Every structure is written in C-alpha cells, then in structure tokens.
Amino acid sequence: MRFYDRDTELNILQTNWTQTTERGRLTVLTGRRRIGKTTLLRKSTEEGNQPLLYLYVSKDNERVLTGKFQEAAEQSLGLQIFGRMETFAQFFDQLMRYGLEHHFTMVFDEFQNFIKVNPAIPSHIQDLWDRYHEKVKVNMVACGSIYNMMHRIFDNEDEPLYGRQDCRINMLPFRISVLKQILHDHNPKYTPEDLLCLYMLTGGVAKYVAWLMDAKALTKAKMLRWVTQAGSPYLTEGTELIMSEFGKDYTNYLSILQLIASGLTTQSEIDGAIGKNTGAYLDNLEVEYSYIHHRQPMFSKPGGRNSRWQLEDCFLRFWFRFILRNQSLVEMERNDLLLEIIERGYEQYSGLVLEQYFRQKWIEEERVTLVGNYWDRKGLNEIDMIALNDIDKTAVVAEIKRQRKKMSSSDLADKVATIRNKMAKYDIRQIGLTMEDM
Numbered sequence: 021m022r023f024y025d026r027d028t029e030l031n032i033l034q035t036n037w038t039q040t041t042e043r044g045r046l047t048v049l050t051g052r053r054r055i056g057k058t059t060l061l062r063k064s065t066e067e068g069n070q071p072l073l074y075l076y077v078s079k080d081n082e083r084v085l086t087g088k089f090q091e092a093a094e095q096s097l098g099l100q101i102f103g104r105m106e107t108f109a110q111f112f113d114q115l116m117r118y119g120l121e122h123h124f125t126m127v128f129d130e131f132q133n134f135i136k137v138n139p140a141i142p143s144h145i146q147d148l149w150d151r152y153h154e155k156v157k158v159n160m161v162a163c164g165s166i167y168n169m170m171h172r173i174f175d176n177e178d179e180p181l182y183g184r185q186d187c188r189i190n191m192l193p194f195r196i197s198v199l200k201q202i203l204h205d206h207n208p209k210y211t212p213e214d215l216l217c218l219y220m221l222t223g224g225v226a227k228y229v230a231w232l233m234d235a236k237a238l239t240k241a242k243m244l245r246w247v248t249q250a251g252s253p254y255l256t257e258g259t260e261l262i263m264s265e266f267g268k269d270y271t272n273y274l275s276i277l278q279l280i281a282s283g284l285t286t287q288s289e290i291d292g293a294i295g296k297n298t299g300a301y302l303d304n305l306e307v308e309y310s311y312i313h314h315r316q317p318m319f320s321k322p323g324g325r326n327s328r329w330q331l332e333d334c335f336l337r338f339w340f341r342f343i344l345r346n347q348s349l350v351e352m353e354r355n356d357l358l359l360e361i362i363e364r365g366y367e368q369y370s371g372l373v374l375e376q377y378f379r380q381k382w383i384e385e386e387r388v389t390l391v392g393n394y395w396d397r398k399g400l401n402e403i404d405m406i407a408l409n410d411i412d413k414t415a416v417v418a419e420i421k422r423q424r425k426k427m428s429s430s431d432l433a434d435k436v437a438t439i440r441n442k443m444a445k446y447d448i449r450q451i452g453l454t455m456e457d458m
Contacts, residue, residue: 213455
C-alpha cells in the first residue's frame with residue numbers, strides 16, 4: 021500500500037529539519053504500535069533528501085547494541101569510529117562531534133528500550149545534548165510506541181530528559197476520510213458494509229489497513245476471511261501488542277481488557293469477574309497506557325457514578341471480543357468455525373461500531389465543540405450521539421442504526437424530552453443515521 025495522508029506531520033518534521041541548520045532539535049514522536057511512525061520518518065527524510073541515521077533500540081547488551089550502532093553510522097553517514105566502543109555514551113559523544121560539521125537526521129526507534137539496556141542512558145543523552153545541542157546540526161528524533169514509558173521519560177520532571185524536547189508529535193489513526201480514500205483507490209465499487217468492516221477491523225491503524233489492502237481483502241467477506249485464516253498475523257497481533265506493553269504482568273491486563281470488550285463496563289462487574297479489586301489496573305490502563313477511557317453520559321457531573329469503562333481501539337475491541345475468546349479454535353486449526361462465529365455475531369457487533377464511526381465522523385467533519393452519547397442510571401434511556409456546538413448554540417441528537425426501517429423518530433423524541441432541560445440553550449435537530457449516511 022502506498023503512503024497516505026500525514027501532511028501535518030510531514031510539514032512539522034520538514035520544518036524541524038530546516039531549523040537544525042543552526043542548532044540541534046529534539047523531536048519526540050509517539051503513537052501506538054503499527055500506527056506508521058517509522059514509515060512517516062522514512063518518508064520525511066526521503067522527501068527532504070536528508071542524510072538519515074536510523075537506529076533501532078533493541079533490548080541487547082549495551083556493548084552489543086553500541087556495536088550495531090557503530091556499524092549503522094559507518095554505513096549510513098560514512099562515520100568511521102576506530103576501535104570498539106564499550107558504552108552508548110561514548111558513541112553518542114562521537115555523533116555529537118560529527119554533528120558540529122555535518123547536518124543529518126538521527127532517529128532512535130523504540131527509544132523507551134534504552135531503559136532496559138541501561139537505565140543511565142537517558143542521563144548520558146541529557147548530559148551530552150545539553151553540552152552540544154546549541155552548536156550541532158543534528159535533527160534528533162526519539163520515537164516510541166510504549167506510551168507510558170515515553171511519557172515517563174520526557175514528561176516526568178524527575179527524569180533527566182524532562183524539558184529537553186523541542187517538539188512533540190502524537191500520531192493518531194487515519195481519519196475516516198482517509199480510510200474512504202484508501203478503500204476507494206483499491207476498490208472503487210466498495211459498499212458501506214465494506215467500509216464499516218474495514219473501520220471495525222483496523223480503526224484506521226495504518227499497518228492493519230495495509231495488511232488488508234495488500235492481501236486484496238477489499239470486501240467485507242474477504243476481510244473477515246483473511247483475518248481468520250491460518251497464518252494471518254491478525255490472529256496473534258493482540259497478544260504481541262499486550263505483552264510488549266505490559267511485560268510480565270500482562271495476564272491481569274489481558275483479562276480486564278477482554279472483560280471490557282465483552283460488555284462488562286463498570287468496576288464492580290470487572291471486580292466480580294476477576295475476583296479482586298481492579299481499581300489500580302483500571303487506572304493504569306487509562307492514565308499510563310491510554311487503552312481505556314472512563315466515559316460518563318453527556319451532561320453528567322464530573323466524578324459521577326453513572327460511568328462506564330470503554331475500550332475504544334477498534335482493533336483491540338474486535339480482537340478481544342472474537343479472536344482471544346475463541347483462541348482454542350485457532351489452536352485446533354478450526355479457523356472455519358472461528359469465521360462462522362464472527363459472521364453470526366457480526367450484525368449486532370457492527371451496529372455498536374457504527375455508533376462509534378458516526379461520533380468520530382462528526383468530530384472530524386462537522387462544526388462541533390463536544391460529541392458524546394447519553395444513558396440514564398437504569399440503562400433504559402440511551403441516545404447514540406449528541407453533538408454540541410457551543411459557539412452557535414446548536415445541537416444534533418442522533419439515533420444510529422444499521423437499517424433505517426429499525427428507526428423510530430417518536431422514540432428518539434421521547435428520549436430527547438427527558439433531557440431537554442439540560443439542552444435548553446441549544447437549538448436541537450433530531451436525525452437518524454444509517455449505513456447509507458456513512
């Protein structure tokens with residue numbers, strides 16, 4: 021699949037490159053695994069014709085890793101460092117000296133792994149960067165996919181690299197308009213069902229989209245067949261993602277995420293299923309890892325009890341809901357039965373995904389200041405989407421269904437009536453949204 025979108029990020033990176041003709045700059049690039057960070061950086065350096073030193077920080081012994089870096093510097097920049105270096109600090113010092121006369125981009129991919137190699141390395145980088153960055157022509161990029169560790173390294177005031185970044189880029193999944201463009205380029209006759217399935221399986225994460233496009237899985241039927249077939253990387257991706265993020269403690273997080281994906285959205289429900297208090301785990305999943313969000317209904321007071329935990333990453337929600345739950349079928353190589361289970365539950369499950377799709381679409385494309393949904397304490401009165409515009413004092417209240425024949429304008433009007441006092445300052449428009457409106 022060719023490169024799509026990312027114009028904003030490319031412009032930022034190009035500006036940073038231009039500015040480093042006079043002094044060094046440190047850019048921190050974050051984003052979930054598979055989002056396309058490395059591809060973005062390579063595209064940026066190719067378009068700017070920038071000399072690039074790309075260094076992947078593997079979890080090796082420091083001396084071994086430094087040796088790999090030495091070889092990469094000679095191959096990419098022609099920088100010959102005679103003698104075997106023992107520490108990363110020695111190597112980084114040589115790069116800074118080289119940068120006094122040479123303009124180049126230096127990328128450390130999976131930067132957070134330095135902590136595993138040697139916890140002192142961020143301190144060495146800080147010391148040398150502080151000494152050299154005003155004089156060198158180095159465009160340094162620290163790229164990382166483990167959110168909590170990157171956050172701790174650069175945003176914790178007790179850490180040595182706190183306050184050293186000149187620029188922060190957080191890469192997000194493709195916008196809906198880009199997903200449409202990609203699918204149209206590969207399948208000009210795609211249907212709303214095909215688009216919804218692509219959104220459901222990938223959430224706009226670049227690598228997952230590329231997997232499907234490159235495999236010519238361009239329709240709903242072909243997409244579902246491809247993700248469930250023997251040997252599909254989709255089947256193991258969730259486990260690899262969670263293990264890389266949580267390490268040895270991944271089993272508890274795996275269980276909690278699976279419960280949320282299956283519909284247990286309150287802590288009491290999750291505690292009951294796990295058999296212990298999960299408050300600390302839930303807080304970590306939200307604050308440290310940004311995997312889940314504590315959602316409250318529109319117009320509720322902050323900190324209210326009428327709240328739900330939600331797993332909003334489309335890929336993870338689908339993977340936990342269908343793949344992990346039926347892992348035994350994968351191990352028995354009964355991928356045909358896995359596909360059958362998914363197809364049987366597809367319509368109901370994709371209906372919930374459609375609600376998220378329209379809420380995201382409204383945020384990206386409409387004139388709104390806040391988008392959410394509403395439910396009462398009893399769970400009887402639910403509104404799929406409320407989009408507010410506090411500038412113009414307008415509001416859109418929407419019922420979202422896969423098929424228009426299942427909508428009831430009178431039911432929606434009754435629901436709106438229960439919260440009209442909360443929306444007294446808005447001019448309210450009630451609408452129905454279906455797959456025809458995607």
